[in-house]
Amino acid sequence: MKREALGRSRGGLTTKIHLVCDANGIPLGVVVSPGQTHDSTCFETTLEAVPLDWWPEAVAGDKGYSAGRIREWLGAHEIGDVIPRRDNEVRPEGVEFDREAYRRRNVVERLIGWLKECRRIATRFEKRAKTFLAMTTLAVLRRLLKLRNKIRV
Numbered sequence: 783m784k785r786e787a788l789g790r791s792r793g794g795l796t797t798k799i800h801l802v803c804d805a806n807g808i809p810l811g812v813v814v815s816p817g818q819t820h821d822s823t824c825f826e827t828t829l830e831a832v833p834l835d836w837w838p839e840a841v842a843g844d845k846g847y848s849a850g851r852i853r854e855w856l857g858a859h860e861i862g863d864v865i866p867r868r869d870n871e872v873r874p875e876g877v878e879f880d881r882e883a884y885r886r887r888n889v890v891e892r893l894i895g896w897l898k899e900c901r902r903i904a905t906r907f908e909k910r911a912k913t914f915l916a917m918t919t920l921a922v923l924r925r926l927l928k929l930r931n932k933i934r935v
Contacts (some may be wrong), residue, residue, distance in 0.1 A: 809926070
């Protein structure tokens with residue numbers, strides 16, 4: 783089941799879509815995993831799905847991504863992090879959290895909301911991980927074509 787990115791939950795078989803987008807909501811990389819998989823376990827895989835010439839200066843994520851392993855990986859790749867610390871974590875002295883940058887994280891949330899409006903993605907008609915990822919990629923391409931006229935690259 784793991785190979786097919788299907789996971790069990792109370793609602794039945796589920797799949798998570800992990801994605802990276804730029805500040806304009808343009809998707810740059812997509813990865814799928816079983817539904818019960820924690821988001822932080824797919825962090826590196828998701829960022830590595832992004833072509834190297836599009837790698838960000840900083841990555842924003844919620845508290846679920848607040849792990850030393852992730853911060854070390856970002857530091858090794860010279861990428862800043864805009865990830866709030868969990869309540870039980872100690873913030874290093876002299877390091878301020880950029881609230882303005884964190885507020886812009888809603889761009890990825892809106893992108894995921896848009897993908898869930900695509901019925902085929904929301905209900906996962908495809909049973910194979912490859913075909914589901916292909917349909918997700920087609921939905922992303924459809925979004926890119928719609929945005930093409932709004933944002934000139």
